[in-house]
Amino acid sequence: MATSDQSEQLAPGQTVMIPSRSGRAFTMKKGQRLTVIDPRGEQVSDLLAFNTHDLDEVISSGRTLDYASRIYLTKGDPLYSNRSNVMLRIIEDSVGRHDFLLTPCSKDTFRIIYGDKEPHHGCFGNLSTALMPYGISSDRIPVAFNCFMNVAIDGTTGQLCVDPPKSKAGDHITFEAEMDLTMALTACSALQSNGGSFKPIHYRIDD
Amino acid sequence: MATSDQSEQLAPGQTVMIPSRSGRAFTMKKGQRLTVIDPRGEQVSDLLAFNTHDLDEVISSGRTLDYASRIYLTKGDPLYSNRSNVMLRIIEDSVGRHDFLLTPCSKDTFRIIYGDKEPHHGCFGNLSTALMPYGISSDRIPVAFNCFMNVAIDGTTGQLCVDPPKSKAGDHITFEAEMDLTMALTACSALQSNGGSFKPIHYRIDD
Numbered sequence: 001m002a003t004s005d006q007s008e009q010l011a012p013g014q015t016v017m018i019p020s021r022s023g024r025a026f027t028m029k030k031g032q033r034l035t036v037i038d039p040r041g042e043q044v045s046d047l048l049a050f051n052t053h054d055l056d057e058v059i060s061s062g063r064t065l066d067y068a069s070r071i072y073l074t075k076g077d078p079l080y081s082n083r084s085n086v087m088l089r090i091i092e093d094s095v096g097r098h099d100f101l102l103t104p105c106s107k108d109t110f111r112i113i114y115g116d117k118e119p120h121h122g123c124f125g126n127l128s129t130a131l132m133p134y135g136i137s138s139d140r141i142p143v144a145f146n147c148f149m150n151v152a153i154d155g156t157t158g159q160l161c162v163d164p165p166k167s168k169a170g171d172h173i174t175f176e177a178e179m180d181l182t183m184a185l186t187a188c189s190a191l192q193s194n195g196g197s198f199k200p201i202h203y204r205i206d207d
Numbered sequence: 208m209a210t211s212d213q214s215e216q217l218a219p220g221q222t223v224m225i226p227s228r229s230g231r232a233f234t235m236k237k238g239q240r241l242t243v244i245d246p247r248g249e250q251v252s253d254l255l256a257f258n259t260h261d262l263d264e265v266i267s268s269g270r271t272l273d274y275a276s277r278i279y280l281t282k283g284d285p286l287y288s289n290r291s292n293v294m295l296r297i298i299e300d301s302v303g304r305h306d307f308l309l310t311p312c313s314k315d316t317f318r319i320i321y322g323d324k325e326p327h328h329g330c331f332g333n334l335s336t337a338l339m340p341y342g343i344s345s346d347r348i349p350v351a352f353n354c355f356m357n358v359a360i361d362g363t364t365g366q367l368c369v370d371p372p373k374s375k376a377g378d379h380i381t382f383e384a385e386m387d388l389t390m391a392l393t394a395c396s397a398l399q400s401n402g403g404s405f406k407p408i409h410y411r412i413d414d
Binding site: 141 | 264265267268269272273276277278279290308309315316344346348349350359360364365367368
């Protein structure tokens with residue numbers, strides 16, 4: 001399997017490795033398919049999408065969950081933008097449990113939730129750095145679609161619990177782009193999300 | 208009870224009526240308290256907050272739910288910005304059920320969910336119009352804190368169900384501002400959220 005750190009120059013069908021606790025940004029054309037792979041199992045990947053031709057149009061958890069009337073999304077479900085256009089559609093899913101509630105982990109997440117004194121910059125920092133060359137500022141980062149993230153919800157109390165992902169080594173989720181997109185993906189930096197160990201994420205774009 | 212359509216010139220302690228299916232924007236100083244009142248019962252009010260001194264800092268469902276580890280927020284809970292600063296804190300709550308998952312109803316909500324052929328502009332349109340004079344564009348409208356909105360969640364299937372609010376006539380929720388804020392509030396335009404009838408919302412700001 002070929003791997004590369006230069007996701008921007010990615011050839012169709014080439015698999016790219018995102019090292020643990022890092023992130024990548026890249027573009028996709030309408031009709032291309034993105035496959036996000038968990039190579040070792042129990043790892044999370046935060047996914048963001050922006051309309052390449054108008055970066056103010058961005059993936060929206062609120063629109064997507066509202067139109068689906070469901071928290072857990074899987075094969076067949078569209079991911080909507082803040083303007084209610086379909087950006088991506090899930091066309092394959094070997095796991096069936098992902099999260100669209102929580103924002104990317106950040107310095108503040110590690111400070112507030114983990115009590116770290118010298119907190120890591122997290123997925124938020126990795127997404128900010130990766131998206132900066134595309135002209136997207138950190139204030140424009142919304143709730144990400146968190147591939148493989150397993151957030152259990154108690155319907156009575158509303159309590160959220162971040163459990164280890166259900167993904168096993170080699171599991172994947174595939175999205176088809178319904179517009180030209182500027183994307184970002186991470187290999188998540190939060191121990192709670194990943195079953196206690198940092199691991200890479202692989203991805204591939206197919207025509 | 209004094210009512211006024213000119214929320215911008217609101218005197219402390221004065222109660223303002225937001226007519227059914229409309230919205231208002233206004234500013235609050237740090238330390239002031241906002242009380243949102245449901246005068247007739249079973250009505251929803253979408254709430255947005257921006258940092259007056261830097262409008263790119265905005266209320267964030269993802270940060271707030273993550274740090275609370277809870278979907279349902281009530282007395283004592285802080286509402287965080289996208290930069291992980293506390294914008295507002297809930298200091299009183301006579302209902303105990305609000306939503307922070309779904310975006311404001313919009314023309315697209317009525318088209319996609321209700322199948323309306325000539326859809327109403329919804330809370331999204333009302334928020335856009337109210338915030339425009341403050342220099343906030345519609346693309347900057349995130350998931351709102353939906354006062355009194357009653358979204359039931361099936362923890363197993365993830366199914367969401369918008370039930371009638373639990374609020375009775377005169378019920379309220381009070382927030383304290385922890386920074387200078389530019390706010391917007393609506394009297395919600397979606398029948399599903401409101402138990403089937405459009406009603407006004409009242410609010411009051413106290414020093």
